[in-house]
Amino acid sequence: MRMKIRFATLALSLLVASTSALADLKVGVSMSQFDDNWLTYLRESMAKKAKSEHVQLQFEDARADVVKQLNQVQSFISQKVDAIIVNPVDTAATRNITEAAVKAGIPLVYVNRRPDELKLPEGVVTVASNDLEAGTLQMQYLAEKMGGKGSVVIMLGDLANNSTHNRTKGVKEVLAKYPDIKVVEEQSAVYLRDKAMDLMSNWLLGGKEFNAVAANNDEMAIGAAMALQQAGKAKGSVLIGGVDGTPDGLSAIKRGLLAVSVFQDAKGQANGAVEAAIKLAKKEKVEQNVWVPYQLITPENVDSFQQRLKD
Known part of the structure; x- marks a missing residue:
């Protein structure tokens, strides 16, 4: 024992x-x-x-x-x-x-x-x-939904990070195949929702017209959508793309605020x-x-x- x-x-x-x-x-x-x-x-x-x-x-x-x-x-x-x-x-x-x-x-x-x-x-x-892949997937979808023509604004993330540059590079590589889609604005909102709202509001106040928004992340995409709503733009009248596939981003797609996102696991x-x-x-x-x-x-x-x- x-x-x-x-x-x-x-x-x-x-x-x-x-x-x-x-x-x-x-x-x-x-x-x-x-x-x-x-x-x-x-x-x-x-x-x-x-x-x-x-x-x-x-x-x-x-x-x-x-x-x-x-x-x-x-x-x-x-x-x-x-x-x-x-x-x-x-x-x-x-x-x-x-x-x-x-x-x-x-x-x-x-x-x-x-x-x-x-x-x-x-x-x-x-x-x-691979952030290049994110930008490519996002913009290819938007370009096809735009019918290969129109204008787009690009919301950049934090300029200190290569994710911003590579996602944007992916967007522009797709745009190179669509000469009838023009970039009318390209500025940073440092990946933040409130900064994106301010940036979008400034673009709208400046009289900028565009058919799509290619944002480097979901937070900026949501901020852009919120600013467009506040300006009286009809939901879905501007195609908005994000990156990350956050819960908020997925919810925004379900509600029709975003057209597309790219899931970062x-x-x-x-x-x-x-x-x-x-x-x-x-x-x-x-x-x-x-x-x-x-x-x-x-x-x-x-x-x-x-x-x-x-x-």
């Missing part, structure tokens, strides 16, 4: 030790900013994935400050975390972050936004989606980033660029994406 108790006690202690070892894996996460809707879904999905993997995440908000983000990474290094995940504030200003992590021998995963550096060193990977990117961090911490091989595909969201398939977010 005593022997059975000893074996049971030993088994229990081994289980506790094993669980503890798993939970001891600590990953520092620096987000460019907490008050961004889509990045909130990304952060929540990372937390959920980490919990299922018994990994401890320490989240920090860089508040759109490059220096603050570098300081956070340096703090993670001093804490001797097992890996670091960074959602960059500025994709052109990541070199110091990369160098600090590599020098410390700590694996680094960039999530959602790939650094501008053409080649990243060993032990540094990116989990993101927050859960897919989150899972990929956490999995990459775990593998790198365990000295396992990981592809240097993990691409999570974009998908077109239209009024015809929006229900399936809403269900997907619930699952």
Whole structure:
């Protein structure tokens, strides 16, 4: 009987030790900013994935400050975390972050936004989606709905991020095939709904006329739609496209405020980033660029994406 108790006690202690070892894996996460809707879904999905993997995440908000983000990474290094995940504030200003992590021998995963550096060193990977694809899918749909002619305004995101430039590049690559569609305005609303409302209101007050809006994200697309409604424009009279497929964006498509969006898989990117961090911490091989595909969201398939977010 005593022997059975000893074996049971030993088994229990081994289980506790094993669980503890798993939970001891600590990953520092620096987000460019907490008050961004889509990045909130990304952060929540990372937390959920980490919990299922018994990994401890320490989240920090860089508040759109490059220096603050570098300081956070340096703090993670001093804490001797097992890996670091960074959602960059500025994709052109990541070199110091990369160098600090590599020098410390700590694996680094960039999530959602790939650094501008053409080649990243060993032990540094990116989990993101191809933003060129997002712009292409969005504008191709709008161009076809416009019948290949008319005018469009482009709402740009944060100019410090290559996601803005690549999504816009995708839009313009499609427009190059449609010479009868003209760009009448192109300005930044830094990915924010209220800034987009102000920008759209200014365009309307300035007498600008257009048939479509190609916005770099859903928040700006919704802001544009709200400003158009306030100006007395009939719902659907201007085709509006977004990117991300947020719950608000999907709801706006259902209500006829947006014509289209492009689904950016927050859960897919989150899972990929956490999995990459775990593998790198365990000295396992990981592809240097993990691409999570974009998908077109239209009024015809929006229900399936809403269900997907619930699952």
